Amino acid sequence: MQAIIEIKNISKRFRISHHKQPYLSIRDSVIDFIHQPFDLKNKTSVEEFWALKDICLDVYEGESIGIIGKNGAGKSTLLKILSRITPPSSGKIVLRGRVASLLEVGTGFHPELTGRENVFFNGAILGMKRSEIKRKFDEIIDFSGVEKFIDTPLKHYSSGMQLRLAFAVAAFLEAEILVVDEVLAVGDAEFQKKCLGKMEEVTKSEGRTVLFVSHNMSAVKQICEKSILIEKGRLSFFSDTVSTLSKYMESNTKNGFSGSINLNKNIIKKIEMKCDEMLSDTFYAGCDFTIDVYFESKDKLEFPVLGVLFKDEYNQPVLAMNNKHYRNNLVTKEVSSGIFRMNMPFFPFFSGNYTIDLYFGNQYRDIEILKDVAAFMVEQKGIKGGIEIPDSKLNKFLVQKVNWSIV
Amino acid sequence: MQEKKEYIISARNKFSFGIKELIDYQELIYIFTWREIKVKYKQTAIGIFWVVLQPLLLMGIINVFLSRLFQSHHYEVPYYLYVYSGLITWTLFSSSANTAVNNILTSANIIKKIYFPRLIIPLSSVLASLLDFVISFVVLIVFITIDDFYLLSSFNVLYWILSVMVVMMFSLALGLYFSALVVKYRDFRYALPFFIQLLFFISPVIYSIHLPNATLQEFLFYFNPMILGMDIMRKAIFGINIQWSTMQILISFFVLSVYLLMGIYTFRKTEEYIADKI
Numbered sequence: 151m152q153a154i155i156e157i158k159n160i161s162k163r164f165r166i167s168h169h170k171q172p173y174l175s176i177r178d179s180v181i182d183f184i185h186q187p188f189d190l191k192n193k194t195s196v197e198e199f200w201a202l203k204d205i206c207l208d209v210y211e212g213e214s215i216g217i218i219g220k221n222g223a224g225k226s227t228l229l230k231i232l233s234r235i236t237p238p239s240s241g242k243i244v245l246r247g248r249v250a251s252l253l254e255v256g257t258g259f260h261p262e263l264t265g266r267e268n269v270f271f272n273g274a275i276l277g278m279k280r281s282e283i284k285r286k287f288d289e290i291i292d293f294s295g296v297e298k299f300i301d302t303p304l305k306h307y308s309s310g311m312q313l314r315l316a317f318a319v320a321a322f323l324e325a326e327i328l329v330v331d332e333v334l335a336v337g338d339a340e341f342q343k344k345c346l347g348k349m350e351e352v353t354k355s356e357g358r359t360v361l362f363v364s365h366n367m368s369a370v371k372q373i374c375e376k377s378i379l380i381e382k383g384r385l386s387f388f389s390d391t392v393s394t395l396s397k398y399m400e401s402n403t404k405n406g407f408s409g410s411i412n413l414n415k416n417i418i419k420k421i422e423m424k425c426d427e428m429l430s431d432t433f434y435a436g437c438d439f440t441i442d443v444y445f446e447s448k449d450k451l452e453f454p455v456l457g458v459l460f461k462d463e464y465n466q467p468v469l470a471m472n473n474k475h476y477r478n479n480l481v482t483k484e485v486s487s488g489i490f491r492m493n494m495p496f497f498p499f500f501s502g503n504y505t506i507d508l509y510f511g512n513q514y515r516d517i518e519i520l521k522d523v524a525a526f527m528v529e530q531k532g533i534k535g536g537i538e539i540p541d542s543k544l545n546k547f548l549v550q551k552v553n554w555s556i557v
Numbered sequence: 558m559q560e561k562k563e564y565i566i567s568a569r570n571k572f573s574f575g576i577k578e579l580i581d582y583q584e585l586i587y588i589f590t591w592r593e594i595k596v597k598y599k600q601t602a603i604g605i606f607w608v609v610l611q612p613l614l615l616m617g618i619i620n621v622f623l624s625r626l627f628q629s630h631h632y633e634v635p636y637y638l639y640v641y642s643g644l645i646t647w648t649l650f651s652s653s654a655n656t657a658v659n660n661i662l663t664s665a666n667i668i669k670k671i672y673f674p675r676l677i678i679p680l681s682s683v684l685a686s687l688l689d690f691v692i693s694f695v696v697l698i699v700f701i702t703i704d705d706f707y708l709l710s711s712f713n714v715l716y717w718i719l720s721v722m723v724v725m726m727f728s729l730a731l732g733l734y735f736s737a738l739v740v741k742y743r744d745f746r747y748a749l750p751f752f753i754q755l756l757f758f759i760s761p762v763i764y765s766i767h768l769p770n771a772t773l774q775e776f777l778f779y780f781n782p783m784i785l786g787m788d789i790m791r792k793a794i795f796g797i798n799i800q801w802s803t804m805q806i807l808i809s810f811f812v813l814s815v816y817l818l819m820g821i822y823t824f825r826k827t828e829e830y831i832a833d834k835i
Contacts, residue, residue: 234672
């Protein structure tokens with residue numbers, strides 16, 4: 151079978167000129183020339199940067215491929231090349247079908263135009279024919295849930311309403327190949343779920359080919375069977391989504407994380423995470439969770455304080471705790487080295503991916519702050535000693551030691 | 558499995574003017590033009606009347622202050638009609654070229670997120686300005702009817718269309734050329750209005766051009782296709798005879814075509830990397 155998308159040795163080079171402005175003015179060029187008219191070597195003080203290097207990939211009809219990688223790894227550049235916004239520096243792509251790209255929802259929305267007018271314009275630049283938009287107009291409005299305001303200028307919409315309208319147009323795109331960038335990272339949880347549901351419907355029941363970039367791991371898992379991992383512009387891993395995701399989590403922490411990381415910073419030297427007393431980077435709600443922070447300081451520390459901040463996959467802080475919050479947990483003796491241990495006998499998170507920031511200090515101030523030192527995954531499974539998994543839509547985590555009784 | 562249309566993306570594409578692709582995207586040209594028109598006069602109290610008001614006020618001022626200066630020439634029609642017809646044709650040219658360049662910059666966000674032939678942006682800007690011209694032209698017809706009804710008999714639709722085409726082609730050429738430049742150097746955003754103003758003085762907008770040196774006059778005519786556009790426009794409306802020979806007119810058309818081809822060529826060359834540079 152012929153692949154619907156053949157990506158052959160695609161590379162993209164950017165030249166970073168060391169001018170501070172993103173664009174030039176003639177004056178700058180003239181001044182440069184006057185300053186160093188013969189210094190030809192120096193004139194080309196441009197740095198080459200390969201945003202993508204030798205990407206090869208075949209995608210077959212009906213497949214949905216997730217593209218994951220850190221910020222700046224080249225994911226969006228790949229999508230831009232696929233959607234013809236920018237040309238590759240070398241290599242070739244063969245596309246056998248109509249491509250609709252969705253790098254942003256609501257591209258070209260104009261605040262002075264009404265919702266209706268914006269739907270037509272946005273639909274048109276996404277590649278829909280006017281007759282096609284007319285035919286689907288009612289469905290689009292229905293999906294967006296803003297029919298009451300459809301003839302009101304967009305500037306009077308709330309940002310949530312604009313977003314819903316924008317996604318509604320995108321949801322009705324009819325193309326064989328759909329290229330989607332991180333467009334679901336906005337909007338409230340309920341709307342995100344609706345969008346994801348629509349995406350899933352598009353890929354699974356309508357059998358369309360989808361390339362999907364997201365930092366939302368559960369979204370990738372839900373939509374894509376296979377995923378590629380891009381690291382520093384290179385395709386480093388291609389397999390089913392679950393293995394690619396765990397590969398990604400692994401590479402997220404420098405030393406191939408599996409629960410233990412050597413840091414060798416000024417004070418914090420090493421971190422270990424344990425799930426039920428075993429080194430691990432995967433946890434589940436209700437497990438026995440331990441972080442051991444190995445520290446060594448030149449000066450004696452009076453009342454050392456360890457703060458641990460958990461952040462979710464959107465980089466939003468969800469839980470911050472330090473030993474000052476807990477009575478009887480203050481360390482009163484002077485120490486210069488040791489293992490600072492935080493233990494939660496009942497781990498509160500249900501599911502998702504988290505990263506940890508560490509704040510190490512004394513009772514007055516932070517001495518060392520380490521951001522994103524570790525990442526871990528929480529698997530959704532039965533809670534130890536619990537009876538039922540609570541609704542994960544309503545709950546981020548479970549508060550332990552709550553007494554329930556009828557009196 | 559049915560045969561599917563293949564599309565190949567590669568680093569170096571053969572140069573083409575992209576006309577075939579434009580035809581594929583003709584609906585988008587229409588919708589960009591429509592949006593441009595819609596957005597232009599939203600939230601203005603008198604809306605579309607601005608189109609007429611601007612040349613009208615200018616005509617009034619010129620008629621009051623400058624008519625003595627320029628009326629020594631024989632214009633065959635009342636001077637205010639000569640000025641008004643000149644101003645609206647000039648506005649078609651200048652606003653087309655200006656909006657073409659500005660729209661490239663204001664559409665930067667769309668350019669970075671969606672692919673479509675970028676030629677559509679300047680093209681639709683020029684088309685949107687055409688509507689303004691037609692409206693102010695209707696007002697001209699009203700003036701003629703009131704002032705000298707019989708003058709209407711000399712109106713020639715074919716010349717009128719030809720003139721509009723000349724003016725639009727020249728503004729598109731200029732708009733494309735400056736759009737391509739402005740992507741890299743923002744200076745050209747400010748240079749264009751200035752350049753257009755210079756052209757104003759060497760075009761027969763509010764006075765007819767008579768230079769003592771015939772060679773210079775001829776050179777000016779070739780260099781500035783607006784002279785041809787204006788002359789044909791006045792031939793179309795008032796029946797004023799064109800003073801140029803057929804040969805000279807053909808050369809002027811040739812120069813205009815070269816301008817336009819150069820504009821498209823420069824623009825298409827820039828288009829490749831426009832999303833990275835803008």
